[in-house]
Amino acid sequence: MTTPALELVNVSKSFGEVKSLHNINFKVEPGEVVGLLGDNGAGKSTLVKVITGYHAPDPGGEIYFGGQKVDHLSMQKARDLGVECVYQEKALADLQSLWRNIFMGRELTTSMGFMDVKKMQAETERLMQEHMGFTSKAVSAETPVKTMSGGERQGIAITRALYFQANIIILDEPTMALSLTETKKVLDFIGGIAKAGKSAIFIDHNIFHVYPVVDRIVVLDRGMIAGEFMKNEVTLEELIERLYTVARTGTYDKSDGAVLKNLEVPA
Amino acid sequence: MTANATLGAPNQKQASGATRWLRRYALQIGITLVAFAIWIFFVIGSPQTFFSRNIYAAFMSTTPFFGIVALPLTMVVITGEMDLSFPSIMSFGMLVFSTVLFATANPWLAMVACLAAGLAAGFLNGWLITKFLVPSLVITIGTQFFWRGVVQVLTNGTGKSLLMTRDTLFYNIFVGRINGWFPMQMIWMILVALLTWVFLNRHRFGAHVYLVGDNKESARLMGVSVSRTKIMVFAITGMAAALAGMIASLELSYYWPTLGEGYLLNTLSSVFLGGTSVFGGAGTVYGTFVASFIIGAINAGIVAVGLSGFWTQLIYGLIIVISVIVQTVVSKKIS
Numbered sequence A: 001m002t003t004p005a006l007e008l009v010n011v012s013k014s015f016g017e018v019k020s021l022h023n024i025n026f027k028v029e030p031g032e033v034v035g036l037l038g039d040n041g042a043g044k045s046t047l048v049k050v051i052t053g054y055h056a057p058d059p060g061g062e063i064y065f066g067g068q069k070v071d072h073l074s075m076q077k078a079r080d081l082g083v084e085c086v087y088q089e090k091a092l093a094d095l096q097s098l099w100r101n102i103f104m105g106r107e108l109t110t111s112m113g114f115m116d117v118k119k120m121q122a123e124t125e126r127l128m129q130e131h132m133g134f135t136s137k138a139v140s141a142e143t144p145v146k147t148m149s150g151g152e153r154q155g156i157a158i159t160r161a162l163y164f165q166a167n168i169i170i171l172d173e174p175t176m177a178l179s180l181t182e183t184k185k186v187l188d189f190i191g192g193i194a195k196a197g198k199s200a201i202f203i204d205h206n207i208f209h210v211y212p213v214v215d216r217i218v219v220l221d222r223g224m225i226a227g228e229f230m231k232n233e234v235t236l237e238e239l240i241e242r243l244y245t246v247a248r249t250g251t252y253d254k255s256d257g258a259v260l261k262n263l264e265v266p267a
Numbered sequence B: 001m002t003a004n005a006t007l008g009a010p011n012q013k014q015a016s017g018a019t020r021w022l023r024r025y026a027l028q029i030g031i032t033l034v035a036f037a038i039w040i041f042f043v044i045g046s047p048q049t050f051f052s053r054n055i056y057a058a059f060m061s062t063t064p065f066f067g068i069v070a071l072p073l074t075m076v077v078i079t080g081e082m083d084l085s086f087p088s089i090m091s092f093g094m095l096v097f098s099t100v101l102f103a104t105a106n107p108w109l110a111m112v113a114c115l116a117a118g119l120a121a122g123f124l125n126g127w128l129i130t131k132f133l134v135p136s137l138v139i140t141i142g143t144q145f146f147w148r149g150v151v152q153v154l155t156n157g158t159g160k161s162l163l164m165t166r167d168t169l170f171y172n173i174f175v176g177r178i179n180g181w182f183p184m185q186m187i188w189m190i191l192v193a194l195l196t197w198v199f200l201n202r203h204r205f206g207a208h209v210y211l212v213g214d215n216k217e218s219a220r221l222m223g224v225s226v227s228r229t230k231i232m233v234f235a236i237t238g239m240a241a242a243l244a245g246m247i248a249s250l251e252l253s254y255y256w257p258t259l260g261e262g263y264l265l266n267t268l269s270s271v272f273l274g275g276t277s278v279f280g281g282a283g284t285v286y287g288t289f290v291a292s293f294i295i296g297a298i299n300a301g302i303v304a305v306g307l308s309g310f311w312t313q314l315i316y317g318l319i320i321v322i323s324v325i326v327q328t329v330v331s332k333k334i335s
């Protein structure tokens, strides 16, 4: 067995009286894409915010990166450890050019802080052609990102994470509010993460988005891990069946077909 | 990395290089045309004045008094903040200048103390805003009154003559005349503009100024220190205000405690007329530079046609309102 890129042991998170995560044991292997499914309020976002250092877990929980235990994880520490989060709305600065967004916070500079604008523009042009599929002459590294579509914007954020050698890329509902074609683009990008040999955690309510691009699926329910499936062990139909059960009972063992609350499945 | 996903190109794809260039520099081109139109208007209205260099020498001697502040203030506005305290900081800086000057008779030392005082006052603005998360508009109204109050209390409202500096090397470096006509303060304004341009466009600090104003949440998530960036722009603006106050006082060879009063509106008009967005995230040094001279020219023009100074306020008010509206409408159209 390889050392997991990330491992949580007995991690809980309470907000006052509310316990949003209960003794979570969760890991991500190098190069693995893990789908995180669960109802609204199941604790998915809370879990990734613990991983990104945004929330400190309750005492007693342990977090390991590449086998190393990390105490007092901060957002900066998580970034240094290669965790990169792609947020729907917050990822990009709209009025700024593509290159400024790609290099946001990590500008290529001399030791005095002066920027190598030419190099950043050239790198951006290269990424646009090789990885983002922008071929039109009308879009350049200088184009402001506000003119781009939702799927393209997610693509920019994912490409940025890959370019800066993120080890674990977290995508919290990256297809939210996107059309079918735009969603397709984002899913292609997520496929690219695995090809690049990086790990990812992909949160989405739609099982049809998650299933094709992940290696493993983890189901959260009311703050607990209710089930875990290797993709090659379950078919999509079986998975949907089990998710119904989880939604109803909180675990997938006791099988009785129940209404799936918020996981989108066609009628 | 091999993320080989393919994205279709965005929609409005047929834009040629030229239209793209026009769109990108729309505001700068606009302000240049406005400046040119106003110039033509003046030349036709009063050719003998506007074909002599005296009028340009006059513009170049007075515009730097507020232009030197408008340039770094542009950075404050790009970060999505506002500074209304600079007129009082101009005076506070000069209070320190005159105090040190009269104590040591060394204008260079006085200048260093003056700039340090401006820097500290600006730093305080930035620190209060980022530490207590109070809107900068409110904090800087407060510090505007505070520094003016400090000056009034300590000077008792009486000014100081700076005649002893007249025609010294120090004087000539800041407000002397090259070849007997070209004002040195213009050189200082150009230097401030160049420095601001370099930092805003070619330095990491400037990149962060734009990012903080555009989307401070993403900037923070990407590791940009929002607080530090904001404190820096306020501190730089404070220092520039002290420099501008010193230059304005040297020109008059007199320090009035009311120094800076009357510069608020024309400085803000220069920033907004120059195309800096009130919402943050956009603005240029070029725009502010050209707009400062438009504002200076309008002031001179109003006096030249014989209207009272009260008209200037009315017109600056209109300029601020109209330029902010035009910008907002134009940027909505483009996106």
Ligand SMILES: Nc1ncnc2c1ncn2[C@@H]1O[C@H](COP(=O)(O)OP(=O)(O)OP(=O)(O)O)[C@@H](O)[C@H]1O
Pocket (backbone or CB within 6 Å): A015, A018, A020, A038, A039, A040, A041, A042, A043, A044, A045, A046, A047
């Ligand atoms: N900062 C907070 N303070 C208090 N409660 C919180 C906080 N953040 C999350 N919670 C609670 O924790 C629970 C889990 O929320 P979380 O956002 O992790 O759910 P989620 O699985 O991401 O849901 P969704 O699918 O709707 O995004 C919810 O009951 C929520 O109200």
Ligand SMILES: [Mg+2]
Pocket (backbone or CB within 6 Å): A044, A045, A046, A172
């Ligand atoms: Mg969520």
